[in-house]
Amino acid sequence: MWTPEQIEAIPQRLLEWYKGNARPMPWHGNADPYHLLVAATMLQQTQVETVLPYLQRFLQRFPTISDLAQADEEEVLRYWAGLGYYTRARNLHRAAQQILRRHNGSVPCRADALSRLPGVGEYTAGAVVSIACGKPEPALDSNSYRILARLLAFEGDILLTSSRRLLGEACRQILPEHAPGEFNQALMDLGALVCTARAPRCLICPLAGECRAFQQGRQNELPVRPPRRATEKVHDVCVVIEHRHRWLMVKRMDGQLWRGLWEFPRVRVMEGETLEQAAQRAANMVGVQLDGWEPAATVRHGLMHYSVTLHALRTRLHEQPPPAGEAIRWVTAQEAKRLPLPSPMRRLLNKL
Ligand code: SF4
Structure with a gap:
């Protein structure tokens, strides 16, 4: 060698x-x-x-x-x-x-x-x-x-x-x-x-x-680079549910990625689905029925081979709020910033 x-x-x-x-x-x-x-x-x-x-x-x-x-x-x-x-x-x-x-x-x-x-x-x-x-x-x-x-x-x-x-x-x-x-x-x-x-x-x-x-004049060729997987563009939606000046945030419990970190309820937009429909699915995760919403902010970020556009939709809750628990918290904006958050979520919070 x-x-x-x-x-x-x-x-x-x-x-x-x-x-x-x-x-x-x-x-x-x-x-x-x-x-x-x-x-x-x-x-x-x-x-x-x-x-x-x-x-x-x-x-x-x-x-x-x-x-x-x-x-x-x-x-x-x-x-x-x-x-x-x-x-x-x-x-x-x-x-x-x-x-x-x-x-x-x-x-x-x-x-x-x-x-x-x-x-x-x-x-x-x-x-x-x-x-x-x-x-x-x-x-x-x-x-x-x-x-x-x-x-x-x-x-x-x-x-x-x-x-x-x-x-x-x-x-x-x-x-x-x-x-x-x-x-x-x-x-x-x-x-x-x-x-x-x-x-x-x-x-x-x-x-x-x-x-x-x-x-050998090959310094630009070596080491060999395997072909890269193409970047795929996807859209995610998260719902900013407000109640008495607090936001509902959920803890990610699933998989390895971002497990233990906090975010607004979030889903990937499926093919043929509108942002509002996706937002309703996200709200369903915490048992909330959306009653009107407005666009709040958008951030873009990369995640493995995905280029993600994350849309935040804001809604105010008039019905009984879901209770806080191990994976659900109602937090003020200041408290939200002190939680462990994935970077795109932190950027989103700064825009809200
Ligand atoms: S080690 Fe790297 S920088 Fe040095 S001569 Fe070889 S290819 Fe060039």
Whole structure:
């Protein structure tokens, strides 16, 4: 896979480059395993620039494992709201509870023990043990996989588990024992700053001399990109039901997506259905019969391969309101903003 020259030169050049080009991160100089666990979990599907302000707020509120483990899930979700992929937050919360119970509140510095925690995969476990504990484990994010694929002129689809396993093994062969955390971060930073997805800056790259894709003039073709699923346009409707200056909000109990977050009753508009008919279906979920409505606001957002237009219709309730319960709350506008909300719902609230 690697030539002996690559095995020697890649870590050396990469670490040298990293000394002068590392992106500043809050854990530099003080890498606490718990902080790394939170950071790596947030970074699983979100970019660094987006994560940093959330990370700071989250760690201010939950500075230790035990603070996080003892918080209630709704509060954890509230501090996560806006980052998306909320399963990560629920798993992190459960992982903190398990660490408190099984590891006396100390994040274990072993990849195998970490990997048994909810939501902790190879990347997260590798980041914690290499950066916070100095152990030689790869921590490969999408940037790192891309660089490795280019260095090796790897022809496979890097999203496949089988490809990732091969590239992970390749990484182990060049991972320096004396600086595994710096090496892993250097790969991520090089991918973010130099070996970017669309226009790699090979002429200023410290690894250009060792890079097979560059030598073959294929840096823009590799790694191969599987065809993308076409975006589908859909419309959703939610009903803003008002009663005595309060709004009815419901907690999502279903599926993984947004479970535990709050929103106005919401449905997807079916083919041939009007917005009002869809709104009535949404109102039916809470046992309300619509008696007139007016358009209130519209927001657009992406969700997986969907481009969603969310229409909010406002209605005033004159009949007996449905009672509050575990999944139904009547809230003022201020209270609504303090609930954990999916980002499109938060944008909608700001418009109302
Ligand atoms: S030479 Fe180009 S393609 Fe190769 S690692 Fe550097 S930036 Fe990426």
